[in-house]
Amino acid sequence: MAMTQQEILAGLSEIIDEIAGVPADEVTPEKTFVDDLDIDSLSMVEIAVAAQDKFGVEIPDDQLKDLKTVQDVVDYVGRASVSA
Amino acid sequence: MPNDPTRVVVTGLGATTPVGGDAPSTWQAMLAGRSGVSALTDDWAQRLPCQIAARAAVEPTTVVDRVQARKLDRCEMFALAAAREAWADAGSPEVDPLRLGVVVASGIGGIGSVLAAYDTLKEKGWSRLSPFTVPMLMPNGSAGWISLELGARAGVHTPVSACASGAEAIGYGIDMIRSGRADIVLAGGTEAAIMELNIAAFAAMRALSLRNDEPERASRPFDKGRDGFVLGEGAGMVVLESESHAASRNARVYAVAAGAGYSADAHHIAQPDPDGAGAVLAIRRALENARVTAAQVTHVNAHATSTPAGDVVEAQAIAAALGEVAASVVVSATKSMTGHLLGGAGAVESVAAIMALHDRTAPPTINVDDLEDDLGVEIAVKPTDLNPRGPEPMAVINNSFGFGGHNVAVVFTAA
Numbered sequence: 001m002a003m004t005q006q007e008i009l010a011g012l013s014e015i016i017d018e019i020a021g022v023p024a025d026e027v028t029p030e031k032t033f034v035d036d037l038d039i040d041s042l043s044m045v046e047i048a049v050a051a052q053d054k055f056g057v058e059i060p061d062d063q064l065k066d067l068k069t070v071q072d073v074v075d076y077v078g079r080a081s082v083s084a
Numbered sequence: 085m086p087n088d089p090t091r092v093v094v095t096g097l098g099a100t101t102p103v104g105g106d107a108p109s110t111w112q113a114m115l116a117g118r119s120g121v122s123a124l125t126d127d128w129a130q131r132l133p134c135q136i137a138a139r140a141a142v143e144p145t146t147v148v149d150r151v152q153a154r155k156l157d158r159c160e161m162f163a164l165a166a167a168r169e170a171w172a173d174a175g176s177p178e179v180d181p182l183r184l185g186v187v188v189a190s191g192i193g194g195i196g197s198v199l200a201a202y203d204t205l206k207e208k209g210w211s212r213l214s215p216f217t218v219p220m221l222m223p224n225g226s227a228g229w230i231s232l233e234l235g236a237r238a239g240v241h242t243p244v245s246a247c248a249s250g251a252e253a254i255g256y257g258i259d260m261i262r263s264g265r266a267d268i269v270l271a272g273g274t275e276a277a278i279m280e281l282n283i284a285a286f287a288a289m290r291a292l293s294l295r296n297d298e299p300e301r302a303s304r305p306f307d308k309g310r311d312g313f314v315l316g317e318g319a320g321m322v323v324l325e326s327e328s329h330a331a332s333r334n335a336r337v338y339a340v341a342a343g344a345g346y347s348a349d350a351h352h353i354a355q356p357d358p359d360g361a362g363a364v365l366a367i368r369r370a371l372e373n374a375r376v377t378a379a380q381v382t383h384v385n386a387h388a389t390s391t392p393a394g395d396v397v398e399a400q401a402i403a404a405a406l407g408e409v410a411a412s413v414v415v416s417a418t419k420s421m422t423g424h425l426l427g428g429a430g431a432v433e434s435v436a437a438i439m440a441l442h443d444r445t446a447p448p449t450i451n452v453d454d455l456e457d458d459l460g461v462e463i464a465v466k467p468t469d470l471n472p473r474g475p476e477p478m479a480v481i482n483n484s485f486g487f488g489g490h491n492v493a494v495v496f497t498a499a
Contacts, residue, residue, distance in 0.1 A: 021151030042215035049211060 096174025096323030105142030138423030157194030163226035191427030193223030246486030251430025255344030272321035305417035316423030320431030345370030349489035360401030403460030430484035
């Protein structure tokens with residue numbers, strides 16, 4: 001069953017809180033990981049691995065580098081889980 | 085010389101040890117003669133001949149926040165906790181970042197992270213390794229994190245000399261200030277190695293006490309019944325500052341970090357030279373470097389780990405190096421309480437030596453029921469008053485020796 005955007009955002013927020021300590025209410029779709037949420041590229045790798053496990057999707061490194069905002073990840077996971 | 089820019093003083097102290105979560109509680113526990121050694125209840129310990137160790141009194145995860153802790157080895161958490169305490173204790177000084185240095189050592193570095201990462205690699209594959217695995221396992225990780233936190237940019241260094249590392253870091257820090265590279269240096273050492281592999285490896289060397297039925301009695305330097313050291317964990321830090329910089333901000337001064345001396349045994353990779361020549365040389369060089377005479381020295385915090393071979397050689401080396409005053413020099417082995425913190429030892433014991441000088445009291449060596457013969461120095465078995473012998477400032481020494489043949493002595497004098 002496909003996840004809604006809200007479900008993906010909620011799951012992603014949990015991961016970001018766990019790994020980077022950013023409270024869920026600050027993780028809004030337009031935020032960029034590096035500039036707005038102050039998440040470095042190493043923590044971004046951790047978040048991506050956790051997202052792969054949680055949502056059952058693959059996020060290859062060459063895709064990860066293009067995921068700049070929270071919405072980018074939500075969209076990517078939404079597309080990848082439909083095609084999976 | 086007052087306000088000499090090349091004279092170095094100690095303006096802050098920090099420690100997290102098996103007997104206390106900070107420097108004041110550690111010092112009070114030492115004066116009270118409290119042991120930090122206990123039985124290891126971990127499943128893995130039941131497979132080993134040694135089942136005792138001195139765990140930190142305060143878990144570092146209660147000091148470092150959860151998100152940062154994910155990126156840190158346990159030894160880095162200890163280092164950050166002690167560094168924050170030392171920095172705050174010094175009054176969080178304002179200093180040009182380009183004139184602030186960090187010298188923080190470790191004997192082994194992030195060995196716990198190595199072991200955990202290898203398990204992850206074998207069980208789950210490379211992609212499940214934390215992206216922070218490398219900065220967690222590198223021995224200079226603690227120094228790097230402290231530099232980041234303080235914004236220190238004069239230079240960040242990590243001398244590695246096994247159990248002499250912490251003392252060597254303080255010596256290096258003194259030299260950084262004397263040579264004009266920095267006004268303030270945060271220096272010390274850290275270790276977190278109470279794990280199956282390390283205990284097993286030290287047991288394979290026959291280096292550990294096997295007094296499993298009496299953990300608190302196991303570490304007993306200078307006692308005839310000693311049978312090896314007890315592994316401890318934790319960190320010690322000092323804030324070193326040029327006397328002129330400290331004076332300019334009216335900083336509280338604990339002591340003068342007067343100098344350090346070094347030598348190498350070139351005798352055996354892990355056993356002390358039985359004639360103690362290297363230790364004698366390090367102590368003499370330290371006095372020379374500090375411009376201190378033997379007559380000024382009233383106290384030595386000995387390396388004394390409670391191994392059969394090392395303690396007597398060291399006591400005799402102290403006696404030989406200090407000559408005619410040796411019989412009235414009060415020697416303490418605080419490892420009798422903290423266990424052996426490896427790369428953290430020289431730093432924690434420098435903190436203890438500085439507090440002994442400051443309070444004019446040598447801490448006790450516990451568990452000395454049957455003192456070794458012919459040591460040539462007085463072993464403090466209870467808190468012992470220290471008094472200067474003449475008008476010159478009283479001096480104390482911290483000895484630290486390491487596998488590899490490293491000998492380091494650091495001299496502190498009364499402020």
